Amino acid sequence: MEALYREAILDHYKHPRHKGHLASPDLHFHDHNPFCGDEITIELKVENGVVVDAAFDGRGCAISQATASMLMEEIVGKPLDELKQIDKEYILEMLGIEIGPVRLKCALLPLKVLKASVWGLDEWPE
C-alpha cells in the first residue's frame, strides 16, 4: 500500500499546489472520467509560447489529484512545444510508483486534460 500512496503523492493530495483558477487563462480544458467520476480542469497562462502560470481544479482520488498537482509544478516555465512531448512514461516517472491498469486512467486524466489545453482543443477527438 505504501508503494501506491508514497509520501510525496499523499503530500500533493493533501496540499495541492496551483489549485484554483487563473484570472484570465489563455488555454484551458476540462474533462472527467465517466467510470469513476474524477474531474480535472487545467488553465494555462502563456507568454511567447511559454507557460508562465498554471492552475488546476477538480475532484477525485488521490492519484488523479496528486498527479495534476505535481504536473502543475512541472510545467510552469516550460514551452508549449515541450509539453506536447509529455507522455505516459513521463507521468509514471514523475509519480514514482508502480501503478496497475485500473488506476492508470486516474494518473492519465490530468495528462489528457493538459494535452488538450496545450493543443487548444475544444473537445477531445474521438
Added chain:
Amino acid sequence: MTESTLFPTALADTARLRQDFPILQRFIGKKPLVYLDNAATSQKPTAVLQALDDYYRCHNANVHRGVHTLSEEATASYEGARTRIARFINAPSDKQVIFTRGTTEGINLVAHTWGRANLKPGDEVLITAMEHHSNIVPWQILQEQVGFTLRHIPITPEGLLDLSQLDQLLTERTKLLSFVHASNVLGTINPVHELVAAARRVGAKILVDGAQSVPHMPVDVQALDVDFFVFSSHKMCGPTGIGVLYGKRALLEAMPPWMGGGDMIREVKLSGSKWNTLPYKFEAGTPAIAEAIGLGAAVDYLTAVGMDWVREHEQQLTRYAYARLSQIEGLRILGPGPEARGGLIAFTLGDVHPHDLSAVLDSEGIAIRAGHHCAQPVHDHYGVVASARASFYLYNTRKEVDQLAAALEKANTIFAL
C-alpha cells in the same frame, strides 16, 4: 451437487458453507481474500462449477433441435433448469420464465416489446430516484422514440421512497410503474405490496427489478402480484450471461417478439412468419445453455441452504456491520438503518475518495465496490460523487466485518487530512 452442500437448513453454518466456494481459499498478496462485493457479483459454489463442466464435458449439444442423444440430454438439462427456477420464484408455469442475458436485458425486453406496443405520447412511466441505470436508461431511450413522459418517485433524506406525493405521481396517465425491489446502493427494501396496490388502483402495469432481492431473500412472484419481474444469475451463485424475465402469461402472450431468429418462430416463409409459443417467442438464437444449467444448479444450491436462512444470516451480519462501521470516525452510511435494509452498506469516509479507499482495502485482501454503482441519481441525492460499498452474502462472517473495520481505520490514518 456435492455432498457438502446437502445439509439440512437448520445445520447450515458459514464455516461449512465457505468450503463450497473454492475461490474463498484464495489469497490477495499475502492476505486471505475477504470478498465483500457480492452486490456486484457473487462467487460460485463447486456445485455450479461442476454443472458447467459436466455439461461441456459430457452433454454439449444444441437444444430444441437434432434428434440425437446429446441434444436430447442438453434440452432436458436446459428445460429442467427452467422448471427449477420457476419453482424457486413460485412462477405458476415454466412458460413464464424467459431466459435473458440478465436484469438489464430483461428490462430492455419489456421496454422494446410491451413498451413499444403500449406506450404513446401523453402516457407516463413512473420509476424511482433510487433506480440502477438499467431501469432508467431503457425508458429514456424509448421515451425519445415514442414521446411518453418519464417521472420518478423521490427519496426521503433517510433513503426510503417518499410516497407522500404518490397520488400526484401515479395517476390514470401512468401506464407502467417500474421500480427496484432492493436498492443496490441504499440497501432499501421497497414496499412492493403497497406500490402494487397503488398501481392497480390506476390500472398501471408493474415491473420489479429483483437483481438485489432474489439472491438474498425468499421471493414469490405470485404473492407479490407483479406483472414483470427481472433478475440476474451471476448475483445468486450462478454464471454470468444469463438472467430471467418473469411475466404474467396474458401480457407475455400479447407482447410482440423482440429479437427475431431461430427458435423463436413456429413457421417461417419468405412472405411472413408466425411466432413460437412462450417462452421461446422471446428466446431467439441458440441460448446460453450452459449458463442456464449453471443457474439451475445455483438455485438448487440456494434452495438446499434455504433462502430464509440466507436472509436471516445477512440481516444479522448487516446489523453487526452497521454498528461496527458507525463507530469509525468520519464514516457516513448512505441509506436507512439496519432493520430496513438488505445485506449491503454503502458509505463515505471523510474526504477519502472511494477509489483510494478501495485500493487500501485491496492491500488488506478486502474486495469492496467503489464508484457510483451505476446509480448516479442516488449519489446526486446525497451530494456525493461516489461511495464505497460493502455487500454481504451467505458465506461472509463477522470476522470479515471486523477486518473491514480495521482496514477502514488504517485508511483513516493514511489519508488523515
